[in-house]
Amino acid sequence: MKEQYEYSDHHLKLLQLLDENPNLSQRDASDVLGLSLGKVNYILKAFLDKGLIKMNNFRNNKNKLAYTYLLTPQGIEEKARMTLHFYEKKKREYEALRAEVEKLGESLESLS
Numbered sequence: 001m002k003e004q005y006e007y008s009d010h011h012l013k014l015l016q017l018l019d020e021n022p023n024l025s026q027r028d029a030s031d032v033l034g035l036s037l038g039k040v041n042y043i044l045k046a047f048l049d050k051g052l053i054k055m056n057n058f059r060n061n062k063n064k065l066a067y068t069y070l071l072t073p074q075g076i077e078e079k080a081r082m083t084l085h086f087y088e089k090k091k092r093e094y095e096a097l098r099a100e101v102e103k104l105g106e107s108l109e110s111l112s
Contacts, residue, residue: 010035012082014043018053018069019079025066044069052078 013033017024026044030037047053052075056068071079 007082009086010039011043012079012086014040015047015052015071015075015079015082019071022068022070024069047075051075
């Protein structure tokens with residue numbers, strides 16, 4: 001049986017960000033997502049270990065730290081799966097919040 005890994009919103013946002021801009025540096029990703037550089041590095045290593053991304057180094061680039069992060073076919077599939085998962089999660093949260101707001105509205109009406 002395939003090991004189930006619990007992804008956070010940060011994982012999905014980072015995959016989306018890399019998909020849109022594969023040349024993004026870890027520092028820029030950190031700034032955009034509001035995460036520490038160490039956290040971004042940790043997530044990227046997990047993506048590499050799971051085969052969700054591959055990393056290419058520009059050997060001829062003067063900046064030897066310049067990398068491109070490309071989603072693998074497995075990464076594209078996992079990104080789609082995570083997107084669906086988080087959509088369903090946010091929809092449930094929205095429905096619960098909407099019900100709570102309606103209930104509060106009814107309580108306020110009964111006080112009038």
